[in-house]
Amino acid sequence: MIKKENIFSFTLEELKEKIIYLGLKKFIATQIYEWIYTKYVKSFSSMLNISKANIEILENNFSFSFIKPLHIFKSEQEDTIKIIYELEEKYLIEMAIIEFEFGYSGCISTQVGCNMGCKFCASGLNKKRRNLEVYEIVQEFLFANEYLEKNNLKKMSSTSFMGIGEPLDNFDNLIKAIKIIHEPKGINLGWRNFTVSTCGLVNKIPFLAKTIPQCNLAISLHAPNDEIRNKILPINSVFKIKELIDAIINYIKIVKHDITIQYTLIDKINDSCENAKELCKLLKKIDCHVILIEYNPVKEFCFKTSKNIFKFKQILENNKISVSLRQNKGRSIDAACGTMRSNYEKK
Numbered sequence: 001m002i003k004k005e006n007i008f009s010f011t012l013e014e015l016k017e018k019i020i021y022l023g024l025k026k027f028i029a030t031q032i033y034e035w036i037y038t039k040y041v042k043s044f045s046s047m048l049n050i051s052k053a054n055i056e057i058l059e060n061n062f063s064f065s066f067i068k069p070l071h072i073f074k075s076e077q078e079d080t081i082k083i084i085y086e087l088e089e090k091y092l093i094e095m096a097i098i099e100f101e102f103g104y105s106g107c108i109s110t111q112v113g114c115n116m117g118c119k120f121c122a123s124g125l126n127k128k129r130r131n132l133e134v135y136e137i138v139q140e141f142l143f144a145n146e147y148l149e150k151n152n153l154k155k156m157s158s159t160s161f162m163g164i165g166e167p168l169d170n171f172d173n174l175i176k177a178i179k180i181i182h183e184p185k186g187i188n189l190g191w192r193n194f195t196v197s198t199c200g201l202v203n204k205i206p207f208l209a210k211t212i213p214q215c216n217l218a219i220s221l222h223a224p225n226d227e228i229r230n231k232i233l234p235i236n237s238v239f240k241i242k243e244l245i246d247a248i249i250n251y252i253k254i255v256k257h258d259i260t261i262q263y264t265l266i267d268k269i270n271d272s273c274e275n276a277k278e279l280c281k282l283l284k285k286i287d288c289h290v291i292l293i294e295y296n297p298v299k300e301f302c303f304k305t306s307k308n309i310f311k312f313k314q315i316l317e318n319n320k321i322s323v324s325l326r327q328n329k330g331r332s333i334d335a336a337c338g339t340m341r342s343n344y345e346k347k
Helices: 012-021 027-038 052-061 134-150 167-182 205-211 226-232 241-255 273-283 309-318
Strands: 068-074 080-086 092-100 103-107 156-161 194-198 216-220 259-265 288-294 323-325
Touching: 012 027, 068 134, 080 134, 092 134, 103 134, 134 156, 134 167, 156 167, 167 194, 167 205, 205 241, 216 241, 241 259, 273 288, 273 309, 288 309, 309 323
Parallel strands: 103 156, 156 194, 194 216, 216 259, 259 288, 288 323
Antiparallel strands: 068 080, 080 092, 092 103
């Protein structure tokens, strides 16, 4: 029996090769891409410009399975939407759609649970069950786009991999999913509209630079020194800050554009004026933009939101560090930064 591969798991070039192998004309791959990624069809039989004979061949070789959107929540301000997806084994994942002045941005998950164990992040409360498959990552984005269109809203103009999981811990599937979402014959999202976030998998950063240099990189730093970072980010026991900074410098040399430094301010942990000054010294020679994030409380943790955010920001500005404060969105539906999780209980 032929094992069917999910049709959403192929880049356009891979699909062309597969189509030719099956004895069909190469252009059929482009037709399929247009049907599934721009018209949101859910079966080969709905592809009106493909013959019945060819549809039979396609149905015998490809599967058309989907992740299931289980619940959709809107924030009180309706500027953030959270979607709970159910996977084949009944695992649950989340993604957020966030409205900004420039349009909608997707915050996509890459794993079921997370093994990074960041001490202030709800995503790590459940250990990683498995990586998301390519088609599952792609379908998160695709369903969100379809939802926006059906509600007479604009499509997503950007996406970040900042949901549940560590993206670089699912490297191969991440890269392939990005290539599929980028494909001009399909969704056609520009390279510079992708952001990959990492808490500091130093060994994967050079491969990211060589594979998709046009995309944006965001580093979840959250501390100006090893002493503090060891306490809140376990990854720092593997890759110290110096190693991470060296990797960032080499990354920038390859890609020729700046990166983002994410820094969540936690009361009496990493938010003092001295911490701000130390961060300035650390980042002084790095081409980066710092995004300060207001800590969003998680009931399982004892951390509190910083009262020193604006003083911290002012110190960075005085030291000529490019910095902004992230808008706090989605808190009312647990879709804000650090609050996404995969143990949502079905009601």
